[in-house]
Amino acid sequence: MDRTRFLLRTSAIYAFIGVMIGSHMAGSGDYVFRAIHAHILVVGWLSLFSFAIFYRLFSIPASSVLAKIHVWTSFLGTFGLTVGMWLYYANPIPNLATFNLLFFIIGGSVLFLGFFAFLLIAFVHGKHIHE
Template structure:
């Protein structure tokens, strides 16, 4: 899998969702979903795009299990956090409060593990990170 292409494409989808959401909020004058909008843009667009740049700039081996864990936990975590936030704050399906809360917490926790794995990856694969 081309990690750079994957992250750029997924981040582009989050950028579109975030832009449409912001446009809708601005046009409607309601800012109730601004926290969700911000998380979609920050963790969905900016973080995933930054990860794409990282994998493009530095020759992290494609066989790295830690890198694979980072990629998939980032993808699943961003989805889980943002969808979980939406479910938690909007409660679109009445009576699923516990499910919505758990979806939010599990998504955020997976994303936290993704960021932890990235920090570890930077040090474990440090020999591949240089200016030259």
């Protein structure tokens, strides 16, 4: 799997979704989704795009298990956090409050692990990062 292409394409999808939500909020005057909109753009678009650029600029070995963990926890955590946030705040299906909360919390926790994996990559694979 090409990490850079995967993260870049995923970030483009989040950017499009974020812009759609922002356009809807601007047109309707209803800003109930502002926190979701912000997280989709910052975590989904900006962070995943930044990770894509990181993997393009620095030669982190393709065989790195840590990098694979980073990519997948970032991808799954971003999805879990943003969808979980939507489920929690919008509550589209009544009587699922506990499920919505757990989806939100687990998604955010997985994303946290993704950022922790990135921190480790910056130090473990630091020898591959040159000025």
